[in-house]
Amino acid sequence: MSNAKxxxxxxxxxxxxxxxxxxxxxxPHVGLYVCGPTVYSDVHLGNVRSFLTFxxxxxxxxxxxxxxxxxxxxxxxxxxxxxxxxxxxxxxxRARLEQLEPMExxxxxxxxxxxxxxxxNILPPSIEPTATGHLIEQIAMVERILAAGHxxxxxxxxxxxVPGYAARHAYGELSGRRTDELLANTxxxxxxxxKRSPLDFALWKKAEPSxxxxxxxxxxxGFPGWHLECSAMSTKYLGTTFDIHGGGMDLKxxxxxxxxxxxxxxxxxxxVRYWMHGNMLTVNGRKMAKSxxxxxxxxxxxxxxxxxLDKGYSAMxxxxxxxxxxxxxxxxxxxxxxxxxxxxxxxxxxxxALLPKLKPGDTDEADIDxxxxxxxxxxxxDLNTPVxxxxxxxxxxxxxxxxxxxxxxxxxxxDRLRGLMHAMVRQVLGLREETTVTAGGDGALDALVQEFxxxxxxxxxxxxxxxxxxxxxxxxxxxxxxxxxxxxxxxxRA
RNA sequence: GGUCACGUGGCCGAGUGGCUAGGCAGAGGUCUGCAAAACCUCGUACAGCGGUUCGACUCCGCUCGUGACCUCCA
Numbered sequence: 001m002s003n004a005k006x007x008x009x010x011x012x013x014x015x016x017x018x019x020x021x022x023x024x025x026x027x028p029h030v031g032l033y034v035c036g037p038t039v040y041s042d043v044h045l046g047n048v049r050s051f052l053t054f055x056x057x058x059x060x061x062x063x064x065x066x067x068x069x070x071x072x073x074x075x076x077x078x079x080x081x082x083x084x085x086x087x088x089x090x091x092x093x094r095a096r097l098e099q100l101e102p103m104e105x106x107x108x109x110x111x112x113x114x115x116x117x118x119x120x121n122i123l124p125p126s127i128e129p130t131a132t133g134h135l136i137e138q139i140a141m142v143e144r145i146l147a148a149g150h151x152x153x154x155x156x157x158x159x160x161x162v163p164g165y166a167a168r169h170a171y172g173e174l175s176g177r178r179t180d181e182l183l184a185n186t187x188x189x190x191x192x193x194x195k196r197s198p199l200d201f202a203l204w205k206k207a208e209p210s211x212x213x214x215x216x217x218x219x220x221x222g223f224p225g226w227h228l229e230c231s232a233m234s235t236k237y238l239g240t241t242f243d244i245h246g247g248g249m250d251l252k253x254x255x256x257x258x259x260x261x262x263x264x265x266x267x268x269x270x271x272v273r274y275w276m277h278g279n280m281l282t283v284n285g286r287k288m289a290k291s292x293x294x295x296x297x298x299x300x301x302x303x304x305x306x307x308x309l310d311k312g313y314s315a316m317x318x319x320x321x322x323x324x325x326x327x328x329x330x331x332x333x334x335x336x337x338x339x340x341x342x343x344x345x346x347x348x349x350x351x352x353a354l355l356p357k358l359k360p361g362d363t364d365e366a367d368i369d370x371x372x373x374x375x376x377x378x379x380x381x382d383l384n385t386p387v388x389x390x391x392x393x394x395x396x397x398x399x400x401x402x403x404x405x406x407x408x409x410x411x412x413x414x415d416r417l418r419g420l421m422h423a424m425v426r427q428v429l430g431l432r433e434e435t436t437v438t439a440g441g442d443g444a445l446d447a448l449v450q451e452f453x454x455x456x457x458x459x460x461x462x463x464x465x466x467x468x469x470x471x472x473x474x475x476x477x478x479x480x481x482x483x484x485x486x487x488x489x490x491x492x493r494a
Numbered sequence: 495g496g497u498c499a500c501g502u503g504g505c506c507g508a509g510u511g512g513c514u515a516g517g518c519a520g521a522g523g524u525c526u527g528c529a530a531a532a533c534c535u536c537g538u539a540c541a542g543c544g545g546u547u548c549g550a551c552u553c554c555g556c557u558c559g560u561g562a563c564c565u566c567c568a
Binding site for chain 2: 017
């Protein structure tokens with residue numbers, strides 16, 4: 001394996017609550033499944049953080065040389081609001097509210113989701129399956145669970161028998177729950193409806209004749225339960241047992257617990273070897289969620305048009321801001337933190353821009369190999385992006401020092417440094433260069449500013465600093481900042 | 495109530511049983527006609543109370559505080 005030199009990759013397995021060395025089942029292949037969005041509304045920034053976490057995982061595994069099959073689903077049916085028995089399908093509800101066909105809702109918000117992923121430079125998965133595209137697989141899985149005696153049919157619906165399953169298998173292992181405690185804490189003992197136990201969950205739900213989203217099944221017309229699709233599709237594309245399953249912390253229970261139960265019941269083996277859970281984005285200490293009303297969309301973020309935002313922030317600023325925190329911890333949103341991130345990213349990008357211009361020296365006064373090893377070590381330690389970024393700022397110092405002629409690096413070392421920075425910043429962290437409007441961005445504007453720069457240079461040449469400073473100050477007042485460097489004067493927008 | 499996290503300097507956020515995280519902001523300096531940028535230097539922080547230890551911010555216990563999950567949620 002090509003990562004032999006890069007050291008073992010440790011990641012926190014939330015099933016064992018330990019940091020473990022990642023060893024794939026069938027190297028060099030890695031099977032990765034991540035719970036995707038339910039496409040019934042716009043994604044907000046909290047959702048983005050989760051997909052970003054697994055984007056970095058995908059990128060790092062790829063960097064290590066693995067051939068990753070990354071499956072991230074689109075939930076387009078079966079996700080109910082509220083209680084499993086009383087709730088309405090989220091997509092059907094939205095379709096009713098917007099007076100659209102359910103599949104129009106699905107298409108609309110799937111498109112929106114993809115736009116957001118592109119905006120934040122989150123790579124597309126290898127396979128993006130939809131629940132409605134895998135009805136046959138889901139029905140087959142329900143039949144296997146029924147055959148194993150872990151489910152029962154009531155009036156056209158099929159429910160998973162949790163107490164029965166728990167008697168023979170470990171249920172609650174992932175989330176640290178026990179069925180007796182769950183039962184004791186069940187809030188609503190009424191409304192159980194057809195279920196034998198409040199812990200049971202729907203595998204297949206009977207649909208009323210008026211229901212738009214329904215399909216034929218051995219139990220009559222209906223639709224699949226929410227937890228089922230992930231099990232059916234991960235099994236289809238990654239096998240009955242695969243390497244890594246990821247999702248947000250809030251999916252741990254019941255969603256992922258139910259996935260494990262379904263797979264064990266249907267196929268007899270635990271589905272996942274490493275479970276990974278990303279933590280939440282909070283606002284003033286509270287989870288960003290639609291129900292809290294504290295979420296905002298990427299569009300609002302870019303324009304700054306939201307009461308929580310002092311100003312707009314670029315997508316890469318937000319990406320950088322999020323990567324400065326470890327994925328397993330909560331990250332609190334604040335304007336001050338975002339602005340700090342904006343400045344930091346600017347410093348990093350300035351150094352990146354200097355990289356091609358650096359001139360080689362005759363000796364090496366910085367150890368690029370050691371720096372590279374520390375970068376790899378940071379990522380191998382449970383995707384520690386904040387530590388990687390700290391190392392990258394060490395590189396920034398080196399780059400600036402070489403540029404200033406304070407530090408020397410040979411041509412070979414410079415090549416290593418360029419390769420390292422490109423790999424870490426662009427490939428691994430996925431920080432895309434954002435086009436800033438500077439010289440060249442707008443021909444007419446640039447020509448105009450160049451004319452002022454020339455006037456100012458003439459003033460300076462005859463020691464008329466008052467005029468020179470006036471030109472600079474007045475341009476600054478309209479947002480054009482001039483900077484004198486050894487190579488002449490450059491300008492950029494404030 | 496149950497389960498599980500977390501509490502780090504002005505802010506955001508890593509980490510470790512004894513050795514500078516990093517970014518932003520701030521102070522001083524170098525450079526520059528002056529700025530800006532860059533570089534150098536600086537703050538000696540780890541909720542509280544006990545315990546283990548030669549030594550704890552790091553391990554254990556308790557207290558206080560915050561949050562997540564237990565119902566849809568990335």
